Amino acid sequence: MTITIKKYCCLLTTTFTLFFTILGCSTYAQQKNTRDAQMIKRIYDEMLTQGEAYEKLRYLCKNIGGRLSGSPQAAAAVTWGQQLMEAYGFDTVFLQEVMVPHWVRGEKEVAHIVNSRKHGKIEVNITALGNAVGTGPEGLLGQVIEVKNFKELMALGREKVAGKIVFFNRPMDQTQIQTGAAYGLAGDQRRNGPSQAAKYGAIGTIVRSLSTAFDDYPHTGTTVYADDLPKIPAIAISTNDADLLSDLLKEDPALQFYFETHCEMLPDVLSYNVVGELTGATYPDEYIVVGAHLDSWDLAEGAHDDGAGVVQSIEVLRTFKALGYQPRHSIRAVLYMNEENGLAGGRQYAVQAAKKNEKHIAAIESDIGGFTPRGFGLEMNEASLQKIQSWAPLLQPYDLHKLEAGESGADISPLKAQGTALIGLSVDTQRYFDMHHSALDVFEIVNRRELLLGSAAMASLVYLIDQYGLPYPGNGKQTE
Amino acid sequence: MTITIKKYCCLLTTTFTLFFTILGCSTYAQQKNTRDAQMIKRIYDEMLTQGEAYEKLRYLCKNIGGRLSGSPQAAAAVTWGQQLMEAYGFDTVFLQEVMVPHWVRGEKEVAHIVNSRKHGKIEVNITALGNAVGTGPEGLLGQVIEVKNFKELMALGREKVAGKIVFFNRPMDQTQIQTGAAYGLAGDQRRNGPSQAAKYGAIGTIVRSLSTAFDDYPHTGTTVYADDLPKIPAIAISTNDADLLSDLLKEDPALQFYFETHCEMLPDVLSYNVVGELTGATYPDEYIVVGAHLDSWDLAEGAHDDGAGVVQSIEVLRTFKALGYQPRHSIRAVLYMNEENGLAGGRQYAVQAAKKNEKHIAAIESDIGGFTPRGFGLEMNEASLQKIQSWAPLLQPYDLHKLEAGESGADISPLKAQGTALIGLSVDTQRYFDMHHSALDVFEIVNRRELLLGSAAMASLVYLIDQYGLPYPGNGKQTE
Numbered sequence: 039m040t041i042t043i044k045k046y047c048c049l050l051t052t053t054f055t056l057f058f059t060i061l062g063c064s065t066y067a068q069q070k071n072t073r074d075a076q077m078i079k080r081i082y083d084e085m086l087t088q089g090e091a092y093e094k095l096r097y098l099c100k101n102i103g104g105r106l107s108g109s110p111q112a113a114a115a116v117t118w119g120q121q122l123m124e125a126y127g128f129d130t131v132f133l134q135e136v137m138v139p140h141w142v143r144g145e146k147e148v149a150h151i152v153n154s155r156k157h158g159k160i161e162v163n164i165t166a167l168g169n170a171v172g173t174g175p176e177g178l179l180g181q182v183i184e185v186k187n188f189k190e191l192m193a194l195g196r197e198k199v200a201g202k203i204v205f206f207n208r209p210m211d212q213t214q215i216q217t218g219a220a221y222g223l224a225g226d227q228r229r230n231g232p233s234q235a236a237k238y239g240a241i242g243t244i245v246r247s248l249s250t251a252f253d254d255y256p257h258t259g260t261t262v263y264a265d266d267l268p269k270i271p272a273i274a275i276s277t278n279d280a281d282l283l284s285d286l287l288k289e290d291p292a293l294q295f296y297f298e299t300h301c302e303m304l305p306d307v308l309s310y311n312v313v314g315e316l317t318g319a320t321y322p323d324e325y326i327v328v329g330a331h332l333d334s335w336d337l338a339e340g341a342h343d344d345g346a347g348v349v350q351s352i353e354v355l356r357t358f359k360a361l362g363y364q365p366r367h368s369i370r371a372v373l374y375m376n377e378e379n380g381l382a383g384g385r386q387y388a389v390q391a392a393k394k395n396e397k398h399i400a401a402i403e404s405d406i407g408g409f410t411p412r413g414f415g416l417e418m419n420e421a422s423l424q425k426i427q428s429w430a431p432l433l434q435p436y437d438l439h440k441l442e443a444g445e446s447g448a449d450i451s452p453l454k455a456q457g458t459a460l461i462g463l464s465v466d467t468q469r470y471f472d473m474h475h476s477a478l479d480v481f482e483i484v485n486r487r488e489l490l491l492g493s494a495a496m497a498s499l500v501y502l503i504d505q506y507g508l509p510y511p512g513n514g515k516q517t518e
Numbered sequence: 519m520t521i522t523i524k525k526y527c528c529l530l531t532t533t534f535t536l537f538f539t540i541l542g543c544s545t546y547a548q549q550k551n552t553r554d555a556q557m558i559k560r561i562y563d564e565m566l567t568q569g570e571a572y573e574k575l576r577y578l579c580k581n582i583g584g585r586l587s588g589s590p591q592a593a594a595a596v597t598w599g600q601q602l603m604e605a606y607g608f609d610t611v612f613l614q615e616v617m618v619p620h621w622v623r624g625e626k627e628v629a630h631i632v633n634s635r636k637h638g639k640i641e642v643n644i645t646a647l648g649n650a651v652g653t654g655p656e657g658l659l660g661q662v663i664e665v666k667n668f669k670e671l672m673a674l675g676r677e678k679v680a681g682k683i684v685f686f687n688r689p690m691d692q693t694q695i696q697t698g699a700a701y702g703l704a705g706d707q708r709r710n711g712p713s714q715a716a717k718y719g720a721i722g723t724i725v726r727s728l729s730t731a732f733d734d735y736p737h738t739g740t741t742v743y744a745d746d747l748p749k750i751p752a753i754a755i756s757t758n759d760a761d762l763l764s765d766l767l768k769e770d771p772a773l774q775f776y777f778e779t780h781c782e783m784l785p786d787v788l789s790y791n792v793v794g795e796l797t798g799a800t801y802p803d804e805y806i807v808v809g810a811h812l813d814s815w816d817l818a819e820g821a822h823d824d825g826a827g828v829v830q831s832i833e834v835l836r837t838f839k840a841l842g843y844q845p846r847h848s849i850r851a852v853l854y855m856n857e858e859n860g861l862a863g864g865r866q867y868a869v870q871a872a873k874k875n876e877k878h879i880a881a882i883e884s885d886i887g888g889f890t891p892r893g894f895g896l897e898m899n900e901a902s903l904q905k906i907q908s909w910a911p912l913l914q915p916y917d918l919h920k921l922e923a924g925e926s927g928a929d930i931s932p933l934k935a936q937g938t939a940l941i942g943l944s945v946d947t948q949r950y951f952d953m954h955h956s957a958l959d960v961f962e963i964v965n966r967r968e969l970l971l972g973s974a975a976m977a978s979l980v981y982l983i984d985q986y987g988l989p990y991p992g993n994g995k996q997t998e
Contacts, residue, residue, distance in 0.1 A: 086692040212566045215916055217967075250967060410890075410946050412917070436695055437892070439919040466890050466946055468967045487697070487730060487948045 074432055074505070077363075078498045082436065084357050085494045091349040092486040094122065095408075098349065099339035099481035106336045107376040108140030108307045115332050116310045119348070119373045123314035126356050128371075130317065133310040136386040138376040140307045141169050143336055144300030147273065151286060152179065152294040160286075162279040165256040165337060166299040167228060167245065168379045169263070170272040177298035178203070178242045178271055184287055188226070188234050200239030203295055205287075206231045207246045207280050210471065217250055217467045218406065218445075221474075224248055232272040233264040243272040244295065246280040251472040254278050258335055259475045260379045273297055311383045312373040316355055318504075320366040325391075326503055327370045327401040328354050328496050331377030331384075331449050338479040342470065346408025346484060347463075348373050350493035357497055365504045367399065374449040377405070381448055388452035398458040399510045400503050402496050403447025407474075408489035409465040413440025414499060418459035421509040426461075429502050438495055440464050457511035459503075463496055554912055554985070557843075558978045562916065564837050565974045571833040572966040574602065575826065575888075579819035579961035586816045587856040588620030588787045595812050596790045599828070599853045603794030606836050608851075610797065613790040616866040618856040620787045621649050623816055624780030627753065631766060632659065632774040640766075642759035645736040645817060645956075646779040647708060647725065648859045649743070650752040657778035658683070658722045658751055664767055668706070668714050680719030683775055685767075686711045687726045687760050690951065697730055697947045698886065698925075701954075704728055712752040713744040723752040724775065726760040731952040734758050738815055739955045740859045751779055791863045792853040796835055798984075800846040805871075806983055807850045807881040807938075808834050808976050811857030811864075811929050818959040822950065826888025826964060827943075828853050830973035837977055845984045847879065854929040857885070861928055868932030878938040879990045880983050882976050883927025887954075888969035889945040893920025894979060898939035901989040906941075909982050918975055920944050937991035941979065943972055 085091075102118060105111035116133065123131045149164040151157075166172065183198060184205040185191045191204065206227035214220035225248060232243040247257035254276045263269045275283065286293055312332065318324065330347025334340020351371040358365060374383035391398055402414075413433070416423050427441045446460035454460060465488075473479045565571075582598060585591035596613065603611045629644040631637075646652065663678060664685040665671045671684065686707035694700035705728060712723040727737035736754045743749045755763065766773055792812065798804065810827025814820020831851040838845060854863035871878055882894075893913070896903050907921045926940035934940060945968075953959045 082695070083693045212967075213563045215562070215971075410948050468890050468971065469965050472965070485949050485952070487692075491695075491948065
């Protein structure tokens with residue numbers, strides 16, 4: 039009760055203070071507000087009527103296609119990104135060397151349930167997990183033991199697991215409203231499942247595809263082998279076939295499964311991040327970065343993941359130039375290499391930024407698909423968070439309702455060390471994990487307006503940060 | 519300044535009042551809040567894991583298909599809807615007779631640009647507008663005059679228009695963030711263009727498809743002939759071909775255009791609204807309606823428009839039954855017939871409700887596609903609006919951020935006369951007008967989770983209205 043009365047007195051003081059502050063500042067604030075609203079409207083209008091991101095994405099998907107690190111397509115994408123940004127006349131365009139893993143899938147995988155009691159041989163849809171070792175042409179045949187999680191695996195122990203193929207079959211939780219949360223909850227099976235299984239003597243691993251859909255498409259993605267355990271072959275199976283296998287195992291726990299994968303890890307190769315820059319007029323040595331990863335999985339065209347983010351990021355700078363906007367800080371579009379199976383590009387960018395003492399006040403990433411934007415995930419100190427949240431009235435007319443503490447993006451995460459405010463474009467992700475890392479991630483499933491709206495959302499936030507800065511913890515002072 | 523001080527005193531009083539009110543009510547309010555949050559979570563969990571709307575939509579689209587009023591498919595859809603709701607065991611299921619227009623498209627339309635100077639004959643993609651008269655097998659040949667709006671048409675006058683085909687070519691405004699707003703701004707061309715053109719002696723009308731996309735698909739939709747003007751044939755042309763025609767007209771203003779449509783309006787036929795009900799335990803004579811239209815255009819399967827709304831509405835009642843929820847008010851799923859080219863079903867429902875003195879406290883419609891829901895458009899008195907807005911904290915965890923005064927839905931609009939609170943499910947509409955009324959509106963473009971989330975949003979709001987009522991202006995008192 040005492041506390042409440044104290045609070046009430048505070049309210050009284052605050053109200054008076056606020057009242058006179060508002061009287062003094064309102065005209066100036068209103069002018070700034072109107073100018074900002076106008077600029078944001080110009081950004082949206084430019085992109086929605088003249089935006090080039092969609093056609094650029096078509097080119098990247100259809101003429102280059104899937105571009106896994108180390109592949110000829112990844113090299114072609116680097117050249118494409120560099121030439122495009124040069125053609126747009128950005129102030130600086132450069133490549134940043136980075137050594138990346140070179141994993142190749144080889145021949146298409148095959149798999150079948152060998153001797154189900156009732157049904158005989160049944161072919162199933164699989165894909166090798168990224169970075170996994172292959173079985174080679176001799177394939178792998180074994181009994182299957184199904185588990186839902188590592189706890190069940192541990193309970194079974196070496197006795198029940200050794201010599202078998204472990205089948206991780208915990209579905210993504212459909213009741214999660216944010217599909218990214220469901221992905222997070224199920225992801226350990228793919229990332230760590232093979233090594234966890236190897237710990238108990240398993241000879242191979244089947245992982246239920248991390249997908250929100252029930253269909254026949256397997257979804258790949260990186261697995262991470264522990265250094266001190268045997269590396270065993272690992273595949274993802276489509277959700278339909280995971281259900282089928284699970285059903286058949288109930289009928290016949292002794293059934294056998296065969297799969298053949300031809301993937302292998304080759305020596306690291308030289309690749310590049312691609313960086314384009316509009317140099318700041320007032321603070322040329324302070325950077326705001328907008329970016330995405332240029333590499334993609336090989337099963338499709340990497341349209342949503344992350345071709346969308348790539349063309350959106352380039353579009354931000356193209357739009358500023360088209361509108362004749364002279365930024366105060368240097369603004370960079372960064373196309374990171376190797377997010378999918380290594381993050382070498384993101385790490386290298388942060389290393390180089392630190393080496394050159396480049397102060398990065400903010401970094402925005404778009405890497406959850408070119409869907410309708412809903413706001414931003416904010417990973418930063420409280421003062422920066424509040425500052426961005428104070429811009430809500432400027433962003434809500436564009437259906438950007440979410441300005442919350444949350445995840446940003448993998449590629450920009452290494453910049454956290456220098457105190458950069460990290461921001462993730464937050465989009466409607468209901469469809470994302472239906473096609474993520476599968477053969478379905480092609481240009482045709484990207485919607486032009488949704489893609490452009492995401493780019494406009496990022497450009498609007500970059501503009502506001504460029505105008506008003508963010509409290510940068512690197513030096514403790516407010517950047518303006 | 520005086521006003522401000524007065525306001526400040528008000529704030530003081532309000533704060534004290536609020537403070538003691540909160541002390542007294544907080545525990546009860548918290549309990550209700552927790553109970554409501556739990557119920558909403560149960561609704562979402564049930565639908566996202568056991569929801570049947572998606573598979574029911576597959577049946578409606580694939581086994582019945584497009585179902586224009588008066589067609590055999592519309593009759594089949596009526597039977598399907600009735601049988602499904604009976605199979606679900608709703609307390610009451612009945613058909614409501616309604617006479618509907620019976621327009622038939624006949625043979626597929628053909629059209630070409632006849633004698634463009636450079637290119638000769640060019641086939642283009644068209645579709646007859648709904649309710650339009652046809653040209654018959656002899657077709658229609660004429661010079662084309664392009665206008666952007668009725669003002670330009672009027673300025674040209676009879677002298678320049680008579681004997682020609684008027685080409686309305688104003689695109690949907692891409693800069694509108696809400697595509698529905700752009701549709702509204704461009705829609706007069708299709709609805710009233712033919713009669714406006716006829717006023718000046720035109721012999722036919724070509725309307726640029728109301729689409730946000732640039733492609734080869736023509737989009738149909740109703741045109742409304744004025745009673746006192748000649749009815750002239752009217753078609754929509756794909757956006758790509760509209761641009762082509764416009765370009766060719768610049769080269770050769772005298773080019774001719776030929777089209778052939780075989781549509782005609784037949785005598786009205788008997789059809790039905792389909793109504794399913796869970797009868798209220800406390801207020802059986804007070805109704806909350808959730809609905810959508812059962813008819814669709816004939817060019818595709820009416821998947822988003824409005825098969826989605828149909829299966830979502832049925833799913834709301836199925837879920838309440840599955841959860842063992844006993845509603846206090848009677849809750850109805852209403853499948854209206856003939857929204858697309860007449861609204862006879864919506865009108866009839868309101869007429870019957872008035873005749874039987876059925877008090878409808880709220881009506882919710884889903885008719886802008888089965889996309890991710892973002893909230894609700896609220897068309898009601900201020901007290902009801904505020905009451906619904908007070909539930910925002912319960913809805914925001916499900917990404918329902920929009921609770922704003924706005925449009926609701928065509929089918930429920932006739933209930934406005936009895937003071938019913940009208941509510942439209944508000945969804946992400948960026949993709950809607952790419953496929954709306956075109957051959958693209960098929961089951962495959964509906965996403966299962968997006969569809970189910972829309973249904974869960976509606977069920978959650980129905981639940982809250984059922985629990986707490988809405989101020990119903992029919993009798994001035996608060997329904998509880």
